[in-house]
Amino acid sequence: MPKIRPFIAGSLAFGAAAALIAGCGSPSPQENVSQACTASEAFGAALKTFQDTLTTDATVEEIQAAREGVRGTYATLVNEVGDVARDRMAEVETATNELNAAVDAVPSDAALSDALGSLKNEATDVVNARNDLDNALKC
Numbered sequence: 001m002p003k004i005r006p007f008i009a010g011s012l013a014f015g016a017a018a019a020l021i022a023g024c025g026s027p028s029p030q031e032n033v034s035q036a037c038t039a040s041e042a043f044g045a046a047l048k049t050f051q052d053t054l055t056t057d058a059t060v061e062e063i064q065a066a067r068e069g070v071r072g073t074y075a076t077l078v079n080e081v082g083d084v085a086r087d088r089m090a091e092v093e094t095a096t097n098e099l100n101a102a103v104d105a106v107p108s109d110a111a112l113s114d115a116l117g118s119l120k121n122e123a124t125d126v127v128n129a130r131n132d133l134d135n136a137l138k139c
Contacts, residue, residue, distance in 0.1 A: 032084045037139035039080035043073040044130055051123050054116055060108050063119070067103045070096070070126075081133070088133040095129040098122055 046069040053066040074096050081089045099122040106115045 032080075032082060033137050033139075035080045036077070036082070036084050036137050037134070039073070039077040040130060040134055040137065040139060043070070043077045044127070044134075046070045046073040047123060047127055047130065051120070051127075054120050054123065056113050056116065058112055060106055060110065060112065063103060063106070063112070067100065070099070081137075085133055085136040088129075088136040091129040092126065092133050095122070095126040099126050 046066075050063075050066040050070050053062055074092075077092070078089065099119075102115075102119055102122045106112070106119070
């Protein structure tokens, strides 16, 4: 019997290790959606901050700083969405890229009043794409 015990103990240890590894796998679909919704909420807050910055009193630097908040939360959103809503994420990506290009196109010495209408439209497009994403995720 002493020879059987090491075999059983080894088998039990191997089984326990395999169970732990299997339990530490990728998140469940519900966890993926929850994480994506949380990231989308943060992205939405950054978009709101960006939109609130679009005033005639804002400087180009303030708009660029607000845009950096959008960029950071967008990167997190991309990571969290994964394959959960890839088709809707493509719309958010396109709209966000267009917003970034619009901000980049504003010269640092420009009168923002000339660019505000365009920036507001681009920001609205991102908000709408994000809302579509949230609807697809059922956030």
